[in-house]
C-alpha cells in the first residue's frame with residue numbers, strides 16, 4: 001500500500017543522530033538549543049522552545065497565555081483533535097469556527113460574525129488557534145485585525161506548515177500572531193520522530209514556555225521567590241510538565257531542516273502533477289490563494305457528490321483495495337464522541353460536515369515516485385469513472 005505520508009531519512013540524518021548517541025549528553029545537551037536556533041533562523045522568529053510533541057507545544061502555548069477555567073479557545077473543526085484538546089487540558093472551553101468551503105481553513109467571515117455574536121453575549125474567546133490546513137496559510141492579516149478589535153490571542157497551529165509562506169514571509173515569523181506551533185511527527189514537513197516547537201517574538205512568552213516545559217522550575221534568580229545563592233538551589237514557581245525534547249530527537253531535526261526546502265519542492269511538484277492530471281475527474285481541489293505558498297503537507301480531493309455511482313465510503317475502500325493508502329483529514333472534531341459528551345451545543349458547522357462527506361487525502365511525501373503518482377491517478381480514474 002502506498003501510504004498517504006511518510007518520512008524521508010537520509011544517511012546524513014542517521015549520522016547526525018549517531019553522533020549524539022556517542023556523545024556525553026542524550027538530553028539537555030547542545031543539540032536542542034541548536035535545533036531551536038536553526039528553526040528560528042529559518043522562519044524568522046526570535047525565540048524557539050522545542051518540546052516532545054506538537055500537542056505539548058500547543059498545551060504550553062495555552063498555559064503561557066494564562067488560558068484557564070471560564071476561558072474560551074476557538075479553532076477549526078477540520079483539524080487534528082490536538083488543536084482543541086490543548087484548551088481542555090487547561091480547564092478552558094472549546095468552540096469551533098466553520099471552514100471556508102474553498103480553502104478548508106477557518107473562514108474569516110464566519111469568524112467575524114461569530115465574534116460579533118459572542119461580544120453581545122459576553123463570551124469572547126481568549127485564544128484563537130488558526131490551523132494552516134494541509135500547509136495552506138490562513139488569512140493571517142485579517143485574523144490579526146480581528147484580534148486587535150476583539151482582544152484575543154492568536155496561536156497558529158502550523159503543524160502542517162513549516163516551509164509554507166504567507167505574503168513572502170515564512171509561517172512562523174509571528175508577525176500576525178503571538179506564537180506559532182510546529183509538529184515534527186514523521187508525516188509532517190520534517191521529523192524528529194516525535195517532537196514539536198513553539199516559536200515567538202516575545203521574551204516574556206519564551207520565559208513562560210521554558211518554565212512549563214520543565215516542571216515550572218527555574219534557575220533564574222530574577223524569577224525566584226526567595227534570594228538564595230547556593231549552587232544547588234532552584235525553585236518550582238508554577239506547575240509545569242516534563243515536555244523536553246531529547247538531543248537524539250533534536251539531532252534528527254537539525255539534519256532534516258537542511259533538507260526542508262527540497263522536501264517542499266518535491267511536495268509541490270507532486271501537487272502540480274496531480275492538479276494537471278485530475279481536472280478531468282469529478283473532484284474539487286483546495287484553492288491556493290494568491291500571496292500564499294502551501295508546503296503541501298496534504299493533498300486533499302473532494303469527490304463531487306452524485307458525480308459517481310459509488311458512495312464516498314465505497315470510493316475510499318476501493319482506493320485502499322487497489323493499494324492506494326488514502327486517508328481522511330479530518331473527522332470534524334466536534335463530532336468526536338468525547339466532544340459530543342461535553343454537553344456543548346456546537347452550531348453552524350455545516351461546511352465542515354459537508355467537507356467530511358466528500359474529502360480524501362491522496363499520498364504526498366518527498367520520496368513518492370513519478371511511477372507512484374501514475375499508479376495513484378490511474379487507480380483513482382478507474383475507481384471514479386471506469387469501474
Ligand SMILES: *Cc1c(COP(=O)(O)O)cnc(C)c1O
Pocket residue numbers: 053054055056079080082083131157159160183184185194195196
Ligand atoms: C500533527 C498535528 C498536531 C499534533 O502534533 P503531534 O506532534 O502529533 O503531537 C496538532 N495539530 C495538527 C493540525 C496536526 O496535524
